[in-house]
Amino acid sequence: MSLADIRAALTAEMSATPEYYDFKVLHAERDGALWRVTLAPGYVFAEGQRPGAASAQALLDDSLDGSAAWWGAPSKGGASVLAVLAEDDQLVLQNASGPPPPPGHLIRLYPTRFLNAVADAWWDTPWAERALACLPDLGTPKRLAAAPVLTGEPFRWLRPAQRAALRLVEHSSAFLWGPPGTGKTTTLGVLLAEYLAREPEARVLLVSSTNQAVDQATLAVDKALHKGRRETLRASVQRLGTRLDAAAYAEREHLLPTQDRDLIARLARTEASRPSARDAQAFKAWADRVAALRDELRSASLKVLQCCRLAAMTTTRAAFTLKTLRELSPEGAPPFDLVVFDEASQVSLAHALALMPLGRARLFAGDPQQLAPVQRSEDRLARRWLGRSAFAEMPRSGPAVALLDEQSRMAPPIGELVSELFYDGTLRVATDALASPGWLQARQRALGELPAQTHVHLHRIRTDGGWVAAERGPVRRESAEAIADLLGEALAGGDWQPNELIVLTPFRAQRALIRQCLRARGLPESLRVSTVHRAQGSEAPVVLFDPADGAQPFLHGEAAQRLLNVALSRAQAQLVLFVSAADAASPLLAPLLRRLRLAGDLRSVTPLLALAREPGFPRNALGRRVSAGRHLGEVARVSADGRQFWLVNARTGAEQLIDAEFWRQRAAAEGTRAD
Numbered sequence: 001m002s003l004a005d006i007r008a009a010l011t012a013e014m015s016a017t018p019e020y021y022d023f024k025v026l027h028a029e030r031d032g033a034l035w036r037v038t039l040a041p042g043y044v045f046a047e048g049q050r051p052g053a054a055s056a057q058a059l060l061d062d063s064l065d066g067s068a069a070w071w072g073a074p075s076k077g078g079a080s081v082l083a084v085l086a087e088d089d090q091l092v093l094q095n096a097s098g099p100p101p102p103p104g105h106l107i108r109l110y111p112t113r114f115l116n117a118v119a120d121a122w123w124d125t126p127w128a129e130r131a132l133a134c135l136p137d138l139g140t141p142k143r144l145a146a147a148p149v150l151t152g153e154p155f156r157w158l159r160p161a162q163r164a165a166l167r168l169v170e171h172s173s174a175f176l177w178g179p180p181g182t183g184k185t186t187t188l189g190v191l192l193a194e195y196l197a198r199e200p201e202a203r204v205l206l207v208s209s210t211n212q213a214v215d216q217a218t219l220a221v222d223k224a225l226h227k228g229r230r231e232t233l234r235a236s237v238q239r240l241g242t243r244l245d246a247a248a249y250a251e252r253e254h255l256l257p258t259q260d261r262d263l264i265a266r267l268a269r270t271e272a273s274r275p276s277a278r279d280a281q282a283f284k285a286w287a288d289r290v291a292a293l294r295d296e297l298r299s300a301s302l303k304v305l306q307c308c309r310l311a312a313m314t315t316t317r318a319a320f321t322l323k324t325l326r327e328l329s330p331e332g333a334p335p336f337d338l339v340v341f342d343e344a345s346q347v348s349l350a351h352a353l354a355l356m357p358l359g360r361a362r363l364f365a366g367d368p369q370q371l372a373p374v375q376r377s378e379d380r381l382a383r384r385w386l387g388r389s390a391f392a393e394m395p396r397s398g399p400a401v402a403l404l405d406e407q408s409r410m411a412p413p414i415g416e417l418v419s420e421l422f423y424d425g426t427l428r429v430a431t432d433a434l435a436s437p438g439w440l441q442a443r444q445r446a447l448g449e450l451p452a453q454t455h456v457h458l459h460r461i462r463t464d465g466g467w468v469a470a471e472r473g474p475v476r477r478e479s480a481e482a483i484a485d486l487l488g489e490a491l492a493g494g495d496w497q498p499n500e501l502i503v504l505t506p507f508r509a510q511r512a513l514i515r516q517c518l519r520a521r522g523l524p525e526s527l528r529v530s531t532v533h534r535a536q537g538s539e540a541p542v543v544l545f546d547p548a549d550g551a552q553p554f555l556h557g558e559a560a561q562r563l564l565n566v567a568l569s570r571a572q573a574q575l576v577l578f579v580s581a582a583d584a585a586s587p588l589l590a591p592l593l594r595r596l597r598l599a600g601d602l603r604s605v606t607p608l609l610a611l612a613r614e615p616g617f618p619r620n621a622l623g624r625r626v627s628a629g630r631h632l633g634e635v636a637r638v639s640a641d642g643r644q645f646w647l648v649n650a651r652t653g654a655e656q657l658i659d660a661e662f663w664r665q666r667a668a669a670e671g672t673r674a675d
Helices: 003-016 115-122 125-132 135-139 160-170 184-198 211-227 231-236 261-272 280-305 315-320 322-326 349-358 380-385 412-422 437-442 477-492 508-520 558-568 590-599 608-612 660-674
Strands: 021-031 034-046 068-071 077-085 090-094 106-110 173-177 204-208 237-239 310-314 336-342 359-366 401-403 456-460 466-468 473-475 501-505 528-531 540-545 571-579 625-628 631-638 644-649 655-659
Touching (some): 077 280, 115 125, 160 184, 160 401, 211 336, 231 237, 349 380, 412 590, 477 501, 477 508, 477 571, 501 508, 608 625, 608 660, 631 655, 655 660
Parallel strands (some): 173 401, 237 310, 501 540, 540 571
Antiparallel strands (some): 021 106, 077 090
């Protein structure tokens, strides 16, 4: 664990992260001052990889908005990407220096290199040494001598685990583990509101992995200050950055660094009037208006940093402005008393360590069972420092770790499924939720022909998905059509609104296909169809999950388990899974389907010990519902020699390998004692 290791990890990751993508042009046409460039769907070349090898990772989406575009033949030229129309394989270019290349030629896109700012911090040796020195504190946090004692007294509705979490500020490093629906963001808002009130001179830096998460955390602090009657402190909380959701700050303009209160309203109105990118001229004019309004916000941000008590921004912005943040304390001492990492499971360990010296104490809030940092390189050191978060160093237990164990999002059957599969059964429905008739009623709604009591439904698909070169990813038309049919029926009945339904899939190619099917039926564009990676932090009454192709290697391993957790735990009332035979046999979904099957098993339970006394053991147990100590399940397979067998655990759906001789000997010993 040396500085050289981290630098090597960053070098490996930057080498594995293409600096550019080459796409083959299918068609280019002028649209006023803009250009529309349609790309050949079967060709994507990522720097350093053979053509087609990175197709799944290089699919067009809005992350490429703002990229620089360049072409070298038949004549050199350049432009910037105004918008990406993923379903149409189309770019809208602005400020082009000349006509884009004709059909058959290549156009190159250079996406923003966010990792460069983190690398700069680690090549600043004095700062890097301070950052690396923070690593041991993650595993062995220290109790702070003069830390405030937060009781949450104004918030009597806090659940026991939420109230206990307020004590995390008493440690040099601490972890707030918030599984889905447990009120992690609300708890964080109360904690920070109380901290600001109890420590009048303290300064806080609040960072999160996405702009949406920063908005949610900032608003949670403001709401807690309001509910706790700390009105005078609300203006000391400032949301920095320009990629905020302006509409969310209506009547909360005091959180934004501007004296022009009307500016926020104008920005919100302008953003809400976003035209379709297919109308390139209108989209260009709209984008220019938004950019000008955001520039006005940006100019005020730096001044605000120097006087606010809580500054909120993305982790990316914090890395890019690290020099400015460090200069807030000219003497070299940490400029903040507390640095809070929200959605910390998505922030790489190297990124978190680079920011940790900014604070005297650090708090990591998130869920290590959900999405991990995005990491491309297969290098061992890259996996160590960039594929893991600070949660990988978290103590297994102790006062510096708080687990929120009551959720109020998911209906009991969905919550139980998520709890058993991903949280070892520790997550349960909150007592106050179960006591609320309104909460229960909201989770008892029929979805088309699916009754209100069926909270988890398997929709069987006859055909398996597969990779299609023209789509540049795994797709399955049958499930896409079935989803469109189900959504159409739900909306036609008038019992559901578009914002209550969300479709999730792991693959962008399948997302595009589903959207095409929805458009073909004339369904509202407001229906949400998202990749699972973009869904963390969201929720909806109904979630439709389409794995598209469960046989894909992408859906194997620990990362896939986290992805499945995110997908299932977005649902409040109804969860519909679209599954084919290949999906059911995949390592990702097989345990889930086995658990669902055994959950409705009403057969009597036979103790394994009783079966072990019989001559035909263990084959006499095959297919039977048995109990083995504290485990309950079904014997699924027996080895050819009869020495081992596999028990499908009814709680987790996992297969457990059991030694038959152990149970024979135990049965014999029990018989001897009985004699």
